Amino acid sequence: MAMLEVKDLKVHYGMIEAIKGIDFEVNKGEVVALIGANGAGKTTILHTVSGLLQPSSGTVTFEGKDITKMPGHKIVSLGMAHVPEGRRVFAQLSVYENLLMGAYTRKDKQEIQETLDMVYTRFPRLEERKTQLAGTLSGGEQQMLAMGRALMSHPSIILMDEPSMGLSPIFVNEIFKIIEDVSSMGTTVLLVEQNAKKALDIANRAYVLETGKIVLSGDADKLKNDDAVKKAYLGE
Amino acid sequence: MSFISYLVNGISLGSVYAIIALGYTMVYGIAKMLNFAHGDVIMIGGYVAFLTVSGMGLPPVLGVLISMVVCTVLGVTIEKIAYKPLRMASPLAVLITAIGVSYLLQNIALLLFGASPKAFTSMVSVPAIVLADGQLTISGETIVTIVACIVIMIGLNLFIKKSKAGRAMLAVSEDKGAAQLMGINVNGTIALTFAIGSALAAIAGVLLCSAYPTLTPYTGSMPGIKAFVAAVFGGIGSIPGAFLGGILLGVIENLSKAYISSQMADAIVFGVLIVVLLVRPTGILGKNIREKV
Numbered sequence: 001m002a003m004l005e006v007k008d009l010k011v012h013y014g015m016i017e018a019i020k021g022i023d024f025e026v027n028k029g030e031v032v033a034l035i036g037a038n039g040a041g042k043t044t045i046l047h048t049v050s051g052l053l054q055p056s057s058g059t060v061t062f063e064g065k066d067i068t069k070m071p072g073h074k075i076v077s078l079g080m081a082h083v084p085e086g087r088r089v090f091a092q093l094s095v096y097e098n099l100l101m102g103a104y105t106r107k108d109k110q111e112i113q114e115t116l117d118m119v120y121t122r123f124p125r126l127e128e129r130k131t132q133l134a135g136t137l138s139g140g141e142q143q144m145l146a147m148g149r150a151l152m153s154h155p156s157i158i159l160m161d162e163p164s165m166g167l168s169p170i171f172v173n174e175i176f177k178i179i180e181d182v183s184s185m186g187t188t189v190l191l192v193e194q195n196a197k198k199a200l201d202i203a204n205r206a207y208v209l210e211t212g213k214i215v216l217s218g219d220a221d222k223l224k225n226d227d228a229v230k231k232a233y234l235g236e
Numbered sequence: 237m238s239f240i241s242y243l244v245n246g247i248s249l250g251s252v253y254a255i256i257a258l259g260y261t262m263v264y265g266i267a268k269m270l271n272f273a274h275g276d277v278i279m280i281g282g283y284v285a286f287l288t289v290s291g292m293g294l295p296p297v298l299g300v301l302i303s304m305v306v307c308t309v310l311g312v313t314i315e316k317i318a319y320k321p322l323r324m325a326s327p328l329a330v331l332i333t334a335i336g337v338s339y340l341l342q343n344i345a346l347l348l349f350g351a352s353p354k355a356f357t358s359m360v361s362v363p364a365i366v367l368a369d370g371q372l373t374i375s376g377e378t379i380v381t382i383v384a385c386i387v388i389m390i391g392l393n394l395f396i397k398k399s400k401a402g403r404a405m406l407a408v409s410e411d412k413g414a415a416q417l418m419g420i421n422v423n424g425t426i427a428l429t430f431a432i433g434s435a436l437a438a439i440a441g442v443l444l445c446s447a448y449p450t451l452t453p454y455t456g457s458m459p460g461i462k463a464f465v466a467a468v469f470g471g472i473g474s475i476p477g478a479f480l481g482g483i484l485l486g487v488i489e490n491l492s493k494a495y496i497s498s499q500m501a502d503a504i505v506f507g508v509l510i511v512v513l514l515v516r517p518t519g520i521l522g523k524n525i526r527e528k529v
Contacts, residue, residue: 050417051416052413052416052417071421072416072417073416073418073419073420073421073422074419076418076419077419081417082417084413084414084417088411088413088414088417089414090406090407090410090411090414091410092406092410092523093406093407093410097403100403101403101407101415101418101420102418104400104403104404104407104418104419104420105418105419149418153418153419
């Protein structure tokens with residue numbers, strides 16, 4: 001069975017149907033990308049999966065558990081982390097305090113310390129700046145902090161929303177390398193990206209969204225060579 | 237000497253404002269709403285202390301504790317019934333609801349306790365301090381109020397900086413969605429904030445009525461408004477701001493009463509607020525609100 005299974009999901013904003021009945025799944029260990037233009041509903045889907053939004057119908061199943069109606073803060077302790085669009089680090093808190101927030105659901109201090117060491121090893125820049133307020137970091141550093149913060153909950157799956165948005169090309173490459181690292185450590189990744197080329201480069205599978213519907217899906221390599229995808233999303 | 241006496245009394249009055257202002261500022265910081273019923277929770281706190289101590293003859297400390305428990309339950313209940321269903325509603329709807337709750341509490345008190353003022357006996361048994369050969373007397377109420385305010389400020393700061401629930405409050409005040417993604421129970425944190433604010437309101441009610449010993453269903457409304465002014469003055473959402481705003485307001489009010497005119501004192505207080513807001517729209521210690529681009 002898939003680790004994350006979404007069935008016939010519909011989400012409304014007031015009268016507007018933003019997600020018009022979609023199905024997708026993410027298997028353990030995969031990197032799955034959701035690609036599509038602005039307004040296609042990618043962020044809405046992630047928000048619904050992690051419980052920030054309630055769907056009007058459909059189900060979300062995570063590790064065999066129906067989490068459709070579960071409050072968002074409880075989903076975190078099941079092993080799902082979400083790096084939100086625009087990073088949303090706590091600007092008034094230090095880098096270290098932000099990372100501790102990520103471990104909010106965990107109790108064992110020893111284990112938290114171990115994860116913190118792991119995060120600092122992976123992101124040496126965060127350790128250098130651990131006492132600095134998160135709001136004073138550069139965009140790329142904030143993205144690293146948002147990812148580090150998500151890792152602090154020791155998740156089995158990470159949802160990442162536009163991690164490359166607004167970053168310089170050097171940072172974009174670095175962020176995608178980090179996502180590959182995270183994945184190779186055994187964490188499953190559900191990635192939402194406008195940078196379709198980069199996303200398809202690191203993903204195993206992908207779904208293409210258009211105005212609230214999945215129009216294409218399949219292996220990332222296959223989609224990369226799909227004429228329609230090339231034309232619409234890869235600029236070829 | 238009389239100046240020092242006015243100043244100390246101003247600090248004491250300001251300490252009460254500061255304790256009330258904390259309730260406004262914490263709730264604003266975390267739930268982004270103005271709880272205009274907060275002042276009336278003070279009044280209920282006063283009545284509970286009055287009934288338990290003067291009516292039932294319980295020791296004052298126990299009366300204060302019971303009053304804190306009642307106000308905490310009341311605050312959390314108000315939040316759950318009146319404000320929580322409006323979490324997604326427009327700020328105006330929430331504001332109007334808060335004003336409605338305020339009138340509701342006043343009228344319930346009117347129904348239960350009647351309109352005639354109750355003579356509140358001071359809950360403070362600390363003796364007055366006489367200084368400078370009897371030229372300066374500081375009452376026990378004044379001392380206890382100032383000490384209580386300092387203890388509350390230090391305690392609250394430690395709670396927010398050191399405890400997990402306190403850090404959750406900081407996170408929720410900055411970004412509810414991101415806080416939820418950390419696994420923080422946002423509704424629970426908001427309820428906790430109301431609980432703390434209301435417990436403090438009970439203490440403020442007892443201190444206020446001990447210093448100004450008449451208790452009516454409207455006792456809480458003017459101090460409530462002044463404490464709201466203090467919170468805005470110091471920078472709403474900021475805890476040190478509530479402290480600073482409260483003390484300044486109390487001192488300005490008392491000195492105006494002493495040296496300018498007791499009728500004009502309130503006008504002067506609100507005038508100073510207008511000037512401060514013209515110069516610093518976010519209040520003295522308020523954060524600049526950054527627009528996301």
